[in-house]
Amino acid sequence: MPIHAGQLYWPTTMNEASTIKNQLLEKTYDAVVIGGGMSGALTALSLITAGLTVAVVDKNDFAAGSTAANTGLLQYSNDIMLHELIEQIGEEKAVAFYQLCYKALNDLKETAGKLPVDPEFINRPSIYYASDENDLGKIKKEFEVLTKYDFPCEYWDHSTLIKKTGIDKPGALLTYGDAEVNPYKLVRGILQMIQSQGADLHSGLEVTDVIEAKGMLNVLTSGGIVKARNVIYTTGYVKPPVGKLTGEVLKRTYVAVSKPITQPAWYEKALIWETKRPYLYMRTTVDDRIIIGGLDEETDQMDISQEAIRTKAERLILEANDLIPGLQLEVDMSYGALFGESKDELPFIGRHPEKLHHYYLLGFGGNGTVYSMLGAKMLTELIQGKEPAYSQIVGLDRSVPRTDHTIIR
């Protein structure tokens, strides 16, 4: 099943002759990573850095899945606000999860700075505006709790928001330390770098099953068997070859990429989003385009025409033009894509509850890249026999509202 349709933008930003060479050896790898998108690349990097031998296999090209559709907003705030997460899992765990996200942003910055390719990582503030008066209370409550725990943020009332940005909404939360990135370049850059550090990579190999044999794992692929001590599933929104996920929800979402603009975009080129669900969100790019996303629909089907995608993109552009005075955007590229959320708005990261040496990093939710980063570190520690702090918050055996468990088999 395709996970996106239409014209993607990020692959057009990289003129790369195939610098990633296919190679797998007849040896037993400490870890085989299944899926070469954001989660797979960051996990492989973390494992290689810890001194493990690693192979990454992908059934398609690397970074061609959800990573290529990712609009590249990186934020420490999540779709579930901190005060809401406190109600869901308690204050200590909720604050710890937000702190992990904040740290992951810094880890992403550090990673971006080391790559052979510039992944266009730029720190930006985020403007999270109340879509209507009813949501202003939420924004104020969030500001209070973030401030209590020293997360960098500010509250802007209506007059400050309109004066600074022209956005005519009741108020907004400003968060600092967030960033924009080109996810495609980030992943291709990581893969290039780890290949030069000894990782073996292979695209075009589908993993069909993973079978235990004499204390090892045989990874069955469309091109033969790869041997591993540990297997990590970083298969994104696609069903993993082992394990059945029951805590996720798939939706269809849309993205419009404007033609480059000549006028200044808006205040500090901030990342903009809102409290309404589904939310409208937008960012700028290094070549002065505006990327706008939203209009999520309750379907997991991608059988949609280019014309229908274009109509959605025109609507996104209109909403952006209405929001920011002076913007006069025109659609250049547009696409639709599947988007995975989890029922408790947290990612799935950790060991299989019953199978030894099977690990998952499935970053469902709007903050997927941050989850990929924090999950990569967590899984590396788990594989090394450590118990990372607070890993139970995202573990696969946690109980999720309205489901019994997450991964079963």
Ligand SMILES: Cc1cc2nc3c(=O)[nH]c(=O)nc-3n(C[C@H](O)[C@H](O)[C@H](O)COP(=O)(O)OP(=O)(O)OC[C@H]3O[C@@H](n4cnc5c(N)ncnc54)[C@H](O)[C@@H]3O)c2cc1C
């Ligand atoms: C429109 C859109 C906008 C988004 N915007 C943002 C954003 O602004 N910020 C953010 O943080 N996140 C965003 N996300 C989420 C983000 O895209 C994901 O969190 C992230 O890219 C997922 O990376 P991944 O590596 O887990 O999955 P993917 O990039 O999908 O990689 C999974 C890989 O696994 C491979 N694979 C699957 N099954 C097998 C198999 N059996 N054998 C071998 N290979 C296999 C696939 O081919 C694929 O390459 C957005 C998502 C969408 C759709």
